[in-house]
Structures are given as structure tokens and as C-alpha cells.
Amino acid sequence: MKPIIEVKGAAKRRRDFRLGPLDLTVESGLIVALVGPNGSGKSTFFHLLMGLLQPEEGSIELFGAKACPERDVEIKSRTAYVGDSISPIDETMTVEAWKAFVSRWYPSWNEATWRRLSDRLELDPRKKLKELSTGMAKRLAFALALSHDPELLLLDEPSSGLDPFAWRIMMEEIHGFMDGRDRAVVVATHIMEEVRRLADLIVFLYNGRIVGVYEKDQLLDDWxxxxxxxxxxxxxxxxxxxxxxxxxxxxxxxxxxxxxxxxxxxxxxxxxxxxxxxVELEDILWHLMEQDKQRNGSVN
Known part of the structure; x- marks a missing residue:
């Protein structure tokens, strides 16, 4: 079976920042934690995977074929991305109206999953999008993402703005999403408890480069x-x-x-x-960053 994600020498420059070249393979059945300090390139990497940016060097393959504009609809139908905002076309829309709009774009939309998640995450269908708190907007984005039954789930700081109860529900739902299925999750996070609870692999990104890819359990055993x-x-x-x-x-x-x-x-x-x-995971990553500084310097 082909990997869900295969990145080969991909690079992208944005103003004075250069991401890459990156090499990374993500097999189905894996939850990958993308970790690193602010400005390391995590969001840029997600934008490359989503086709919002195109690599200037190298290639990105998703679901066994090269990611390109011609495959944009197919890739987006099989991928869900939860970022910083829900980007509505009209903030006066209600949660129910926004759900109805989003669901039209996905032939795989599962209304039963939506009803279960919206109930569990306490989403009020009558609430206007502009009235949602940051945490509620994140809950909504997460519920919409899982309801179209994606094969690849990309989560950029998924717990930002969430209270501990919603955070726990999200962790459980991610595990349920992966249970025995040919899917993959890539989560960018600063929260080490998320890494400990979720990750199979840890990808450490620093100054636009992948410093290392580690099996989480092996990493914790070694240090x-x-x-x-x-x-x-x-x-x-x-x-x-x-x-x-x-x-x-x-x-x-x-x-x-x-x-x-x-x-x-x-x-x-x-x-x-x-x-x-x-050794605490935070301390391991700090030591890895210090080692990389000694080898390569602290500037990109």
C-alpha cells in the first residue's frame, strides 16, 4: 500500500524564511505529531499539503500520486484541515446553516457523525458564527472535519482555546477516528500532553528543517x-x-x-x-534543539 503522505525534497521560501528541503513519509494507521518552536514552518508545511502553497523544489505525493492543482478537488475531498479559524463566507450564518453549506461539498458527508459530534461538543445549531467563542469555533471546525469521513486529518494546534473537557473529548474522537482504519493524522502542537497521548511518530521541525523523526515510545525509552x-x-x-x-x-x-x-x-x-x-518530552526536544544549534547554527 502506498503511503498517505510522501514528501521528497520539498522546499518553499516565504520572504526571509525557507522551509526544507523536507523528506517525510507517513503511512496509514499513524498519528504524527509535528513539533517545534514558533516560526519553525509547521503551518507552512500544512499549507503545502493542502495545496494552498506549491513547493519550489521537490515533490509531495498524497494518497499515492503527486499533489497538483488538477487533483485539488480529489485531495480536499479526502483530507480535512482544522486550522486557526473556520473562514465562513458570512459570519451572520448560524452553525446549522454553515454545516449545510460545508456538507454540500463532500459526497462522503456523514450526517449521523455530525449529529453525534455536535451533540457531544455542545454545538448550538441556532448560534451565529460571529457569536462563537474561540473554543466553540474550534469545536465546530473539528466536528465538520470528522463528519465528511476523511482519510487524512491535519490538525494545526487543535486544542487552542479549548477547555479541558472539550480537549478530552477531542483526544477520544481522534483515537476513535483512527481505530482500525486506513487513515492518518498529522497534528502540529505545542502541548506535550497531546504528543504523549496521541503520537506514534514525532517529527521535530526547527528552522525550517526536519531535525529528526522518532518513534515516540522508543524516544522515551532511549532518553x-x-x-x-x-x-x-x-x-x-x-x-x-x-x-x-x-x-x-x-x-x-x-x-x-x-x-x-x-x-x-x-x-x-x-x-x-x-x-x-x-526524561520529560519537553526536555528531550530542548536537548535536540540545542544539538541542532551546535551542528548547524541557530539561524536558517
């Missing part, structure tokens, strides 16, 4: 914080160690990106770890 009674200078150069610092009592706290190799090296030197803990 560990280890305390030893030996000084930092004795462990700083061990395999896998990305940071080491002195702690009270003369010992060291080290962070490793390859816990197995580091622990094996400690055993070889007769050093017994005092304590080992998982």
Missing part, C-alpha cells in the same frame, strides 16, 4: 536522566551522554539519549547509578 556518585568529568564523555553536571555531594546528573549504551559503559567502569528517571 534517561541518571544520577551517579562519580563526578561529572568521569561520565561526561560516555556514549550517549548529551549533558552532565555536578550535583550536591560531588556526584553527577547526566542526561543520555541512549540509555542502554550509557548504562553498559557505566557498568564497564564499575560505576553504579544511584537513580534513573525518564
Amino acid at each position: 534517561k536522566t541518571i544520577w551517579t556518585s562519580d563526578p561529572a568529568d568521569a561520565v561526561r564523555q560516555l556514549p550517549g551522554v548529551v549533558a552532565a553536571e555536578k550535583v550536591r555531594g560531588g556526584g553527577a546528573r547526566l542526561v543520555t539519549s541512549d540509555a542502554r549504551r550509557t548504562e553498559a559503559a557505566l557498568r564497564e567502569r564499575g560505576i553504579a547509578p544511584v537513580e534513573t528517571r525518564a
